[in-house]
Each structure stands twice: as C-alpha cells, then as structure tokens.
Amino acid sequence: MHIPDGYLSPSTCAVLYAAAIAGWYSALKRLKRVLLSRVVPLISVFAAFSFVVMMFNLPLPGGTTGHALGVTISAIVLGPSGAVLAISIALAIQALFFGDGGISTLGANCFNMAIVASLVAYASYRLIATGAAIGAKRRVAAAAIAGYLAANAAALMAAIEFGIQPALFHDARGMPLYAPYPLSIAVPAMMIGHLTFAGVAEAAISAGLVAYLQAADPALLRNTAGALPATEEASAIMPAATNSLRRLWIAVALLMVLTPLGILAAGKAWGEWSPSELAMRQSAGQTASAAGNSVGPPAVPAGMQQLARLWTAPFPAYAPTFVKSARFGYFLSAMFAVGILLLVSLMAQHLVQRRREVGHS
Amino acid sequence: MGRGGFLASTMIGFTRALARAMASEQIARQAGLLQSLDPRVRVIGLFTMVLAAVLSRKIAVVGALFFVAVIIAILSKVGVGMLVKRVWLVVLGFTGVIALPAIFLTPGDPVAAIAGGPLRITVQGVQTATLLIARVETAVTFTSLLVLCTPWTHVLKALRAFRLPQEAVMMLAMTHRYIFLLVETAGQMFESRQSRTVGLVKGAAGRRIAARSAGVLLSKSIELSNEVYLAMQSRGFRGEIRILSDFHMRSWDYLGLAAFLAAGSLSAWIGR
Numbered sequence: 001m002h003i004p005d006g007y008l009s010p011s012t013c014a015v016l017y018a019a020a021i022a023g024w025y026s027a028l029k030r031l032k033r034v035l036l037s038r039v040v041p042l043i044s045v046f047a048a049f050s051f052v053v054m055m056f057n058l059p060l061p062g063g064t065t066g067h068a069l070g071v072t073i074s075a076i077v078l079g080p081s082g083a084v085l086a087i088s089i090a091l092a093i094q095a096l097f098f099g100d101g102g103i104s105t106l107g108a109n110c111f112n113m114a115i116v117a118s119l120v121a122y123a124s125y126r127l128i129a130t131g132a133a134i135g136a137k138r139r140v141a142a143a144a145i146a147g148y149l150a151a152n153a154a155a156l157m158a159a160i161e162f163g164i165q166p167a168l169f170h171d172a173r174g175m176p177l178y179a180p181y182p183l184s185i186a187v188p189a190m191m192i193g194h195l196t197f198a199g200v201a202e203a204a205i206s207a208g209l210v211a212y213l214q215a216a217d218p219a220l221l222r223n224t225a226g227a228l229p230a231t232e233e234a235s236a237i238m239p240a241a242t243n244s245l246r247r248l249w250i251a252v253a254l255l256m257v258l259t260p261l262g263i264l265a266a267g268k269a270w271g272e273w274s275p276s277e278l279a280m281r282q283s284a285g286q287t288a289s290a291a292g293n294s295v296g297p298p299a300v301p302a303g304m305q306q307l308a309r310l311w312t313a314p315f316p317a318y319a320p321t322f323v324k325s326a327r328f329g330y331f332l333s334a335m336f337a338v339g340i341l342l343l344v345s346l347m348a349q350h351l352v353q354r355r356r357e358v359g360h361s
Numbered sequence: 362m363g364r365g366g367f368l369a370s371t372m373i374g375f376t377r378a379l380a381r382a383m384a385s386e387q388i389a390r391q392a393g394l395l396q397s398l399d400p401r402v403r404v405i406g407l408f409t410m411v412l413a414a415v416l417s418r419k420i421a422v423v424g425a426l427f428f429v430a431v432i433i434a435i436l437s438k439v440g441v442g443m444l445v446k447r448v449w450l451v452v453l454g455f456t457g458v459i460a461l462p463a464i465f466l467t468p469g470d471p472v473a474a475i476a477g478g479p480l481r482i483t484v485q486g487v488q489t490a491t492l493l494i495a496r497v498e499t500a501v502t503f504t505s506l507l508v509l510c511t512p513w514t515h516v517l518k519a520l521r522a523f524r525l526p527q528e529a530v531m532m533l534a535m536t537h538r539y540i541f542l543l544v545e546t547a548g549q550m551f552e553s554r555q556s557r558t559v560g561l562v563k564g565a566a567g568r569r570i571a572a573r574s575a576g577v578l579l580s581k582s583i584e585l586s587n588e589v590y591l592a593m594q595s596r597g598f599r600g601e602i603r604i605l606s607d608f609h610m611r612s613w614d615y616l617g618l619a620a621f622l623a624a625g626s627l628s629a630w631i632g633r
Binding site: 004005006007009010013024028032037038040041042043044045046047048049051052053055056057058059060061065073077085089090092093095096097098099102103104171173174175176177178179180181185204205207208209211212213216217220 | 366367370371374375378381382385408411412414415416418448452455456460462463466467468469485486488489490492493496497499500501504505507508513516526528529531532533535536537538539540542543544547562563564567568569571572573574575576577578579580582583585586587589590593594598599
C-alpha cells in the first residue's frame with residue numbers, strides 16, 4: 001500500500017501533503033495539551049512498535065501470509081491523535097531511512113495509512129465496543145472489524161488517488177502521464193487484494209492483540225474505552241479522561257449560557273399544558289390540531305385540576321418570582337438544576353464508595 | 362512463505378532490515394561526491410531531482426535523469442550491483458506487473474494484436490508503461506541515494522534546519538533508535554519460539570503466536586516508554602527541546618546546491 005514516487009502527479013502529492021500537514025498539526029496540537037515529556041517517548045516507542053509489527057509475516061487462511069499495518073492497535077491504545085503521529089513517524093522512517101515508499105508521496109501515504117485508517121479504526125472500534133466492559137468479547141470483535149475497515153479504507157483512498165490520475169493528467173493524445181488505470185480498474189484491482197488478504201491480516205493482528213491485552217495488560221485498553229462500569233479504573237497511559245471531563249464542563253457551561261434561547265420558542269410544548277392553558281381557546285386550538293383535529297374535552301378534567309394543586313414549583317415556568325429579567329431567570333434555573341443534579345450525583349457516589357469500602361473490610 | 366514457516370520468514374525479514382541499515386551506515390561513511398556535500402544540500406538536491414523526475418513528461422528526459430542518478434551513484438561509491446539488486450530489480454518487478462496491462466488497456470493507436478484477437482497493444486499503452494517504469498526507477502534511485510549516503514542523524518538535523526517542529530524531529534530520532542532495539546527483541550522472541558517448535562506452524566496457531574508475540578512486544582514497548590519518560594524526567598527535561606546544528610555551508614556546498622537546482626529545473630522545463 002506504500003505508494004512509491006512517480007505514481008502520482010506533483011499536484012496530487014501537494015494536495016495530499018497539505019491534507020497530511022493539517023492532520024499532523026491537529027494531532028500534535030491535541031497531544032501538546034498532555035504533558036509533552038510523557039507523550040514524546042510514548043509516541044516514539046509506539047511508532048517503533050508499529051514499524052516492527054508491519055514486518056511480521058502473518059499466516060492467513062488459504063496458506064498465504066500478509067503484513068498488518070499496526071494502525072488499529074495504535075488507534076485503540078493511543079487514540080486517534082497518537083495513532084496519526086505514531087504511524088506517520090513509522091512511515092516517514094520507512095521512506096527516509098529504508099527507502100520504502102516515496103518521498104514525494106509521503107504525504108499521500110500518511111494521509112491514507114496514518115490519518116484515514118486511524119480515524120476509521122478509532123471510530124468503528126468506539127462505535128462497536130461502546131459500553132462493553134474491558135474484558136468483553138465484543139471488544140475483540142470490534143478490533144477485528146475496525147482493523148478490516150481501516151486497512152480497506154486506506155486501500156480505497158490509494159485506489160481513488162491512482163484512479164483519478166489518467167482523467168486529470170494525460171497528454172494531448174490521451175496518454176496517461178502517471179498511474180495509468182481509471183477508477184473502474186484501479187478500485188477493483190486494489191480492493192480485491194485488500195478485501196481478501198491485507199484487511200484480514202490487519203483484522204487478525206488487531207483482534208489477537210486486543211484479546212492478549214484483555215488478559216495481560218487491560219490498562220492499555222482503557223484510554224479509548226469510553227464510558228466504563230464504575231468498577232473499572234481510568235486510563236493508565238494517557239490522561240484523556242481529564243480532558244473529556246473538562247470538555248464536558250465546558251459544554252455544560254455553554255448550554256447553561258444558551259438556556260435563554262428557550263424564550264424565543266413560540267407556543268407551548270405539546271402535552272405540557274397547565275389547566276389554565278388548556279382552558280384557553282388558543283391552546284385548545286393547538287391541542288386539537290396537534291392531535292389530528294380531534295376535538296378535546298369541553299372543560300378541564302377534574303382530576304387534572306386536583307393534581308395540579310398538589311405541588312407548586314419554586315421556579316414556575318423557569319422564572320423565579322424574585323427575578324425580573326426573564327433571561328436571567330432562565331440562566332438561574334439552569335444553574336440551580338445543574339447544582340442539584342451534581343449534589344445528588346456526588347451523594348450517590350459517596351454512598352456507593354462507602355458501601356464498597358464496607359464490603360471490602 | 363519460506364520453507365521455515367512464518368517464524369523463519371519474519372526473522373529473515375528482521376535480519377535483512379538490520380543488514381540494510383548497517384550497509385547504509387557504511388556507505389554513508391565513505392568519501393564520495395554526495396558524502397562531501399552538506400546534508401541540507403543532499404536533502405534539498407536529491408528531493409529536487411525526485412521532483413524533476415516526477416514532473417517530467419518525456420521519456421528521454423526521465424532517461425537522462427536516470428543516467429545522472431547512475432553517475433552520482435558511482436561518484437558516491439554506491440555500487441551499481443547493489444542498486445540493481447536493492448532498487449532496480451525490485452522496482453521493475455513491482456511496477457512492471459502494474460504497468461504491463463496498460464500496454465493493452467490504454468486506448469490509442471494499435472501497433473499489434475495478440476494472436477489476431479481483440480487484445481491489441483497500443484502506442485499510447487507502450488509509452489505510458491515505459492514512462493511509468495522509467496520515472497519510478499529514476500525517482501526511487503534518487504531516494505535510495507539519499508538514504509544510502511546520508512546518516513540518519515544528518516537527515517534529522519537537515520529536517521530541523523527546514524523548520525520541522527522540534528517535537529517531530531525528536532520523535533523521529535527516538536523512534537529510529539528504538540526500532541533497532543524492538544527488532545532485536547522481536548527477533549529474539551521469534552528465535553526462542555522457533556527453537557521450541559517442532560515442524561511447521563500454520564494457520565490459526567501461527568496467527569495466535571504472531572498476535573501474542575506482538576502483544577508481548579507492545580507491553581515491553583510501553584514499559585520502555587515509561588522508563589524513557591522517567592529517564593528524561595530525572596535529567597530535568599521540561600518540554601524544551603534543543604538540537605545542536607553544527608552544519609556550515611562552504612562554497613563547494615553552494616556549488617552542489619546550484620548544480621542540483623539547475624539540473625532539476627532544466628529537466629522539469631524540457632520535460633514539461
């Protein structure tokens with residue numbers, strides 16, 4: 001899958017270098033938020049590991065052998081940003097030190113195998129393994145599928161890059177100047193080998209590695225495990241959990257600030273009428289139209305009127321009586337609600353922790 | 362798969378990679394044309410030549426560039442036999458297989474038909490296949506000359522001079538160092554497994570061994586990265602990276618740079 005020099009036109013190489021640079025910049029920026037002295041050796045050693053894994057001759061069904069990319073396990077252990085950098089560094093050393101893969105096509109190779117494959121592997125693994133415990137078999141299946149999809153996604157990108165060459169770059173007599181086959185030939189030719197061998201190799205090594213790590217070193221799988229049962233601890237490798245918690249706080253704060261937007265909404269949410277609103281002619285008309293023009297009851301039901309008196313909210317209609325500004329009332333209501341939820345959550349956490357400590361002793 | 366199964370063939374792959382790296386280091390230490398130039402000139406110059414080969418659309422110009430590559434190789438003490446074995450035959454095998462169907466599939470003026478059938482060789486097909494093979498051979502030869510004649514540390518320093526982020530240069534340097542350690546570790550693991558194996562390991566058993574070996578290697582790698590991190594901390598690393606750059610351009614280097622740029626630009630212009 002390593003595209004050598006000469007297969008792609010200089011302009012294709014330039015575009016793919018630009019795309020790869022954007023990917024590297026974004027990945028490096030994300031990782032710089034974590035302690036640099038921790039990230040540099042981790043990414044470097046992982047890049048070396050991916051390089052060595054790419055050299056493994058893996059026996060495949062049918063008696064042949066294949067080479068894995070090592071991109072899926074990088075995405076699972078390091079996350080997408082770490083995988084983008086680790087695989088790109090491994091590819092750069094292959095090109096610049098071992099002459100495997102071109103220099104002008106290094107951007108294309110990194111775009112296909114480091115960026116696209118990492119993102120596909122990470123997204124599909126997270127999607128399939130979401131909510132599964134670290135030791136669940138679903139994670140092994142997710143790694144296999146992620147590996148298969150990642151290798152084939154990278155191959156498809158390479159096939160498209162090859163396939164657009166004759167249409168875009170040919171001389172006056174129609175002679176292709178770079179990769180000579182159109183998409184109709186390049187895509188099937190490239191994909192047959194990857195759908196049957198290379199994808200299987202990546203799937204096999206990824207599944208095998210995740211199964212091994214589940215038994216031998218489960219901490220390595222926690223970085224990208226997402227939400228885990230409360231009994232499972234946070235990541236031991238990358239402090240991603242802190243970042244996601246910080247992101248959550250920022251999102252909650254933003255939503256709180258945006259709550260006054262609710263004032264802009266016209267009308268009343270269907271089914272949330274108070275007895276007085278239900279009695280009003282306009283509301284009754286809305287109710288009838290929302291219910292498929294079926295005629296509602298002529299008067300407010302007695303049971304509803306009785307139940308409505310049971311509880312009077314301290315902040316009725318998100319507008320505390322002591323606040324004059326409707327916008328500030330909305331914001332204050334949001335703050336109050338978030339505060340109560342936090343308090344309940346902390347109390348529940350405290351109770352669970354206490355019960356666990358009592359159980360252990 | 363080799364006769365010794367996947368364990369043996371993987372070990373052969375490791376040994377070949379180490380042998381190639383050692384051969385490159387030896388060539389890079391010899392006194393030759395490329396070795397006498399500043400590493401930055403080597404990187405820029407050979408990249409210019411690769412670009413010129415990729416930009417050229419005429420077979421004659423690509424052929425001339427190939428001739429220049431061979432002359433540079435001879436003057437830089439890179440054996441032609443080595444280039445034939447390591448570069449030209451490998452590229453011919455790979456690109457030849459890809460380019461061969463193009464002589465039939467590319468639409469154009471027919472020159473011959475296979476046994477009078479519908480399969481026709483076209484002029485455009487022959488030209489596009491020849492151009493592809495010639496261009497890839499030439500570009501890969503220039504890349505190989507850079508790899509063979511420049512020690513890795515010099516490539517890294519040259520990249521640093523081109524304003525590559527310090528973190529990236531540091532990661533490239535560390536990765537290169539640990540590749541050899543991990544290749545050696547993986548080789549030893551495979552060797553010990555091979556010594557305890559009777560007969561050939563095939564299919565699912567082989568995949569299990571490969572995956573477990575990769576898993577052990579992964580655990581060792583993470584442990585190694587922790588040790589490197591602690592070593593960096595103990596030496597007072599605070600995230601600031603300093604790389605010594607003691608290259609000095611001499612008139613010979615400027616001459617070499619001018620020659621590369623002139624040859625590259627001229628080829629790209631004539632071959633446009």
